[in-house]
Amino acid sequence: MPGWSTAADPAADTGWSEAPARKGFFTDGSVCIGCKACEVACKEWNGIPEDGLQMLGMSYDNTGGLGASTWRHVAFIEQPRRPVGAGSLTPLPMVAATHGQNMPASSPETGIRWLMSSDVCKHCTHAACLDVCPTGALMRTEFGTVVVQDDVCNGCGYCIPACPFGVIDRREGPAGARNVGIAQKCTLCYDRLRDGMTPACAQACPTQSIQYGDLDELRARANHRVEELHAAGVTDARLYGADPADGIGGAGAFFLLLDEPEVYGLPPDPVVTTRDLPAMWRTAAVAGATLLAGAAAAFVRARS
Amino acid sequence: MTVQADAPRRRRRGGGRDAEHLMVPPATFTSYYGRPIVKAAPWQSDIPAYLFLGGLAAGSSLLAAGADLMNLPELRRVARLGAFFGAVAGSAALIHDLGRPARFLNMMRTAKPTSPMSVGTWILTTFGPLASMAAAAEVAAVLPFRIPIAGRLLDAGARPAGLLAAALAPGLASYTGVLLADTATPAWHAAHRELPLIFVGSAAAAGGGLGMVGARLSETRPARRMAVGGAVLALTMELQMERSMGLSADTLHSGKAERLFKASRALSIAGAIGTVALGGRNRIAAGMSGAALLAGSVCTRFAIFEAGQASARDPRYTVIPQRERVARS
Numbered sequence: 197m198p199g200w201s202t203a204a205d206p207a208a209d210t211g212w213s214e215a216p217a218r219k220g221f222f223t224d225g226s227v228c229i230g231c232k233a234c235e236v237a238c239k240e241w242n243g244i245p246e247d248g249l250q251m252l253g254m255s256y257d258n259t260g261g262l263g264a265s266t267w268r269h270v271a272f273i274e275q276p277r278r279p280v281g282a283g284s285l286t287p288l289p290m291v292a293a294t295h296g297q298n299m300p301a302s303s304p305e306t307g308i309r310w311l312m313s314s315d316v317c318k319h320c321t322h323a324a325c326l327d328v329c330p331t332g333a334l335m336r337t338e339f340g341t342v343v344v345q346d347d348v349c350n351g352c353g354y355c356i357p358a359c360p361f362g363v364i365d366r367r368e369g370p371a372g373a374r375n376v377g378i379a380q381k382c383t384l385c386y387d388r389l390r391d392g393m394t395p396a397c398a399q400a401c402p403t404q405s406i407q408y409g410d411l412d413e414l415r416a417r418a419n420h421r422v423e424e425l426h427a428a429g430v431t432d433a434r435l436y437g438a439d440p441a442d443g444i445g446g447a448g449a450f451f452l453l454l455d456e457p458e459v460y461g462l463p464p465d466p467v468v469t470t471r472d473l474p475a476m477w478r479t480a481a482v483a484g485a486t487l488l489a490g491a492a493a494a495f496v497r498a499r500s
Numbered sequence: 501m502t503v504q505a506d507a508p509r510r511r512r513r514g515g516g517r518d519a520e521h522l523m524v525p526p527a528t529f530t531s532y533y534g535r536p537i538v539k540a541a542p543w544q545s546d547i548p549a550y551l552f553l554g555g556l557a558a559g560s561s562l563l564a565a566g567a568d569l570m571n572l573p574e575l576r577r578v579a580r581l582g583a584f585f586g587a588v589a590g591s592a593a594l595i596h597d598l599g600r601p602a603r604f605l606n607m608m609r610t611a612k613p614t615s616p617m618s619v620g621t622w623i624l625t626t627f628g629p630l631a632s633m634a635a636a637a638e639v640a641a642v643l644p645f646r647i648p649i650a651g652r653l654l655d656a657g658a659r660p661a662g663l664l665a666a667a668l669a670p671g672l673a674s675y676t677g678v679l680l681a682d683t684a685t686p687a688w689h690a691a692h693r694e695l696p697l698i699f700v701g702s703a704a705a706a707g708g709g710l711g712m713v714g715a716r717l718s719e720t721r722p723a724r725r726m727a728v729g730g731a732v733l734a735l736t737m738e739l740q741m742e743r744s745m746g747l748s749a750d751t752l753h754s755g756k757a758e759r760l761f762k763a764s765r766a767l768s769i770a771g772a773i774g775t776v777a778l779g780g781r782n783r784i785a786a787g788m789s790g791a792a793l794l795a796g797s798v799c800t801r802f803a804i805f806e807a808g809q810a811s812a813r814d815p816r817y818t819v820i821p822q823r824e825r826v827a828r829s
Binding site: 481 | 537542558599613617695722733812815
């Protein structure tokens with residue numbers, strides 16, 4: 197792949213010199229309480245316009261999904277109580293171990309298991325949106341994140357079908373709002389990062405479900421958390437997007453989930469589309485040569 | 501939310517690496533309230549229209565270059581005008597589809613091989629002026645007066661411009677297949693081995709079809725050959741594509757895409773048969789066959805476009821093939 201690399205540091209790979217450590221999010225779904233503080237903080241800090249106030253009939257989720265004007269989205273899944281041994285009946289270990297809080301993420305008394313998790317742009321190591329952007333509006337920052345330059349994007353929309361997670365979208369309204377007609381998504385609060393601050397969602401999260409920091413450290417912390425949950429009998433716990441060997445080279449924003457990714461609306465095996473691009477260009481070359489040869493052959497003894 | 505997956509209606513035998521696809525698909529798949537996972541492209545009909553127009557321009561410019569070298573003046577005129585129209589109308593459609601049309605020149609601030617749209621923009625913006633110059637020479641030739649200076653430049657420049665445009669035509673006709681395939685849209689990405697070949701075939705059919713509509717019979721033999729060869733290539737590769745696509749081939753067989761796909765096949769087959777049977781003997785039959793091939797090319801582009809959009813809107817086409825991939829590995 198042009199620009200493809202196994203390097204774990206996409207900022208340096210892009211040409212940033214003396215880049216800071218790669219930053220990211222670890223979103224721990226086992227301690228999310230569905231308060232949506234992240235959604236609100238994100239909207240407030242980034243000045244994102246309202247994008248629909250509807251009852252969706254999806255548990256407590258009336259946000260729906262990520263989009264041009266929704267950069268954090270809390271998923272709500274109500275599952276029937278599962279048999280003992282499947283992990284869901286064991287009260288989850290408290291966050292107390294690290295933060296002295298006392299907030300279980302699910303309760304055996306309700307008869308259902310609540311799954312809640314805050315979704316966000318994955319800031320992929322191999323980012324399809326960035327690869328396919330024809331204007332260079334999408335760029336890799338010194339923090340290893342992926343950001344749209346609002347003043348460059350011309351709204352071609354190519355990044356939208358390219359994203360394997362369906363994150364980025366073109367802002368279509370309301371009329372008069374900022375950045376209508378151009379692609380928008382989470383910036384990992386690039387402005388706050390440059391001032392050494394924590395992104396708004398992580399800052400607002402009351403349960404430390406959204407943790408911000410150096411990606412290496414977050415991965416180590418997440419592995420420890422999974423071990424802790426497994427030891428406590430929560431065998432459903434698994435990391436999503438934390439493996440640098442996956443189809444996107446690992447996500448800058450990864451997750452701890454308690455069920456299969458598609459339950460939360462995440463693709464089970466995302467692959468950056470540009471992984472197959474060299475093969476596609478070769479096919480195009482064969483096709484072009486076929487056309488040229490065919491056209492030449494059509495003119496052999498051209499006159500009737 | 502667990503949703504019962506319909507048994508795929510068509511599962512054909514695939515060879516090579518797709519043979520694995522014969523495994524029984526999961527009976528159920530899970531999604532988040534049935535919501536799509538990937539997002540459909542925000543593109544309107546401008547984009548499939550451009551896929552056709554760009555192909556028409558490419559096919560026509562090759563025909564024009566051949567006609568120029570072989571001294572077939574009427575075919576050359578029709579084909580040069582077709583290449584000009586395809587490039588200009590296609591560019592207009594592309595700009596119209598932008599979220600910020602006034603910023604279309606931002607495409608020119610960089611050149612990226614990782615972006616098929618960037619590659620295509622550079623091909624089209626080089627092709628456009630060359631095809632325009634060749635077409636302008638045709639228009640100047642039929643004016644009742646001679647244009648001073650510029651007219652002589654056109655006389656001298658038309659052939660090199662037309663030949664250079666034709667040299668870019670294979671890229672112009674084939675990159676659009678990569679443009680669609682280089683996405684997470686399930687039906688498009690799954691067809692990445694066939695789309696460029698289908699699109700060059702469709703381009704040849706359209707360019708040849710236009711030549712048959714516009715030029716006299718004694719000059720259209722190359723146009724007829726190109727049209728039939730292109731239609732056969734596209735139709736053959738479409739059969740191959742349906743096998744490669746696996747589950748997402750279902751999107752070609754339902755809804756709007758199905759109607760367009762059936763129409764594209766019927767028109768292309770009818771146009772090709774008409775061309776072979778009567779294209780060299782009857783001017784009216786040649787014109788009708790050419791028009792059918794043009795319409796078939798339009799329907800091919802819209803069918804593939806709509807199939808992709810449908811595959812993005814239904815999470816089954818994202819989840820089930822990925823689950824199968826995980827199960828295989």
